[in-house]
Amino acid sequence: MQNLLDGITKFRKKDFEDHKELFKELGNRQKPHTLFISCSDSRIDPNMITGTKPGELFIIRNIANIVPPYRESEEYLATTSAIEYAVLVLEVENIVICGHSNCGGCAASFKSAEELKDIPHTRKWLELIRPVRDMVLKEISENEPEAREWLMEQGNVVEQLKHLLTFPYIRERVEEGKLNLSGWYYIIETGEIFIYDKDCGEFKCEN
Structure with missing residues (x-):
């Protein structure tokens, strides 16, 4: 302390x-230009890796940088309400989904329910990336752990970009050219950032 x-x-x-x-x-x-959605991982510092000052980024952080698909609900929806506020009230110009290497949340998605029994709320949260996990299990064998890790983490970024487009007001603004969506993959140990190119379906290094 x-x-x-x-x-x-x-x-x-x-x-x-x-x-x-x-x-x-x-x-x-405040008038931030970008909504930055990243993992809660202590090794990720959005302002540091983007070189931004206070007031520029509206930041949402949660386990595995997940965006739940849009739905109307009477529940307390933290991530959904923060996205709503950023887009409809603050009128951000950009939304970035930033995943990263060695993501504990992505790794935990491969564990069994029994292995996650002591963290039930985390286990429930990770159900949102189960489709990505299932895709990775089909594509990559357990004998290739590094390839499986990278595909899971990068595939998760792409999945969350798709989830953003389930928000009616986000899709509308994107189609009107008023809002830009971008998917990033940050390599902790090298500082490299790969940005998703939807035209070719690949992440390309920008630095």
């Missing part, structure tokens, strides 16, 4: 002072 408290002090004395005018401007309003 002490390192967090020390970080607060450092932020207030240096980082805040360096960007005082920016924070003053952000004090009354």
Whole structure:
């Protein structure tokens, strides 16, 4: 805990002072240009990997960067409501789905219900990427763990892009050219980012 408290002090004395005018401007309003949906993994820092400042990204983080397909419900829908707010209220111009290498959520999707019995809510959440898992199991044998990992993580990004288009207001804005969707795959150990090219169905390195 002490390192967090020390970080607060450092932020207030240096980082805040360096960007005082920016924070003053952000004090009354936000106008982010991009909704960034990424994994909750502690190794992912959206602002760091995109070189953005506070106020530029509206960020949603959850296990395995999942977007549940659109549905109307009386339940408490955290990810869905955040997407709704970003698009309909903040009017973001872009939505990025950012997956990453060595994703624990994607790896857990291959485990049995018995292996996940102690984390029932996580197990339920991962049902949303079961179609991707089933596809990977058909395509890649268990003797190729690295290929299976990459296909699962990248296939999951593509699947979530499809889920975004089940939101009526997102599909409408995309068709009107008012909203851009992009799928990214971030390699933690190298810092490389591969961006999905829907025309060829492949991820291409951008850096």
